[in-house]
Amino acid sequence: EPEVTQTPSHQVTQMGQEVILRCVPISNHLYFYWYRQILGQKVEFLVSFYNNEISEKSEIFDDQFSVERPDGSNFTLKIRSTKLEDSAMYFCASTSSGTTNSPLHFGNGTRLTVT
């Protein structure tokens, strides 16, 4: 069964550094998402992406965050200048027809640790 894959599985970075989290969504999916989960807390929506542009973003997704689909397969999340509070699990997800009609398929996440 097709899977969403995320790399790396664990990223350690120093405060103020830039990080890029990478995702390969399921190949025929059109909608892409980033979520994050701080340890023991809620799964929080960050951003959705469709047709090469952001369709929705949360208040968490400020100017320090950006997303890109640089080619036909990868979907990346960039944090420009990491803060301690960015430490979390970051999950990528994709779906074929948006959240109105279809479930999200999640990757296994990247654990980001900011020191």
Add this chain to the structure above:
Amino acid sequence: SQQGEEDPQALSIQEGENATMNCSYKTSINNLQWYRQNSGRGLVHLILIRSNEREKHSGRLRVTLDTSKKSSSLLITASRAADTASYFCATGWNNRLAFGKGNQVVVIP
């Protein structure tokens, strides 16, 4: 904002028993979905119920939706040790899915 909110329960049950967890939300929805998360892993979709549906079954899972009360329940029947996980409800509206905090379920063999 759209948010599913589970009753903040940690359930510990014996294998073979049923597990029920509840979720409430605040505003309009297109659908409500339940996901499972095993420790350290991504979320796995279990079941989707649309706003015009009241009940849905999938294997040992039964989901109900009451839009007048803005609530949903997930029932896992005849639980197994492999059902040990966190369970999240999520509400879909426009192009985002909003998750609740999750219920930790432990099934004791």
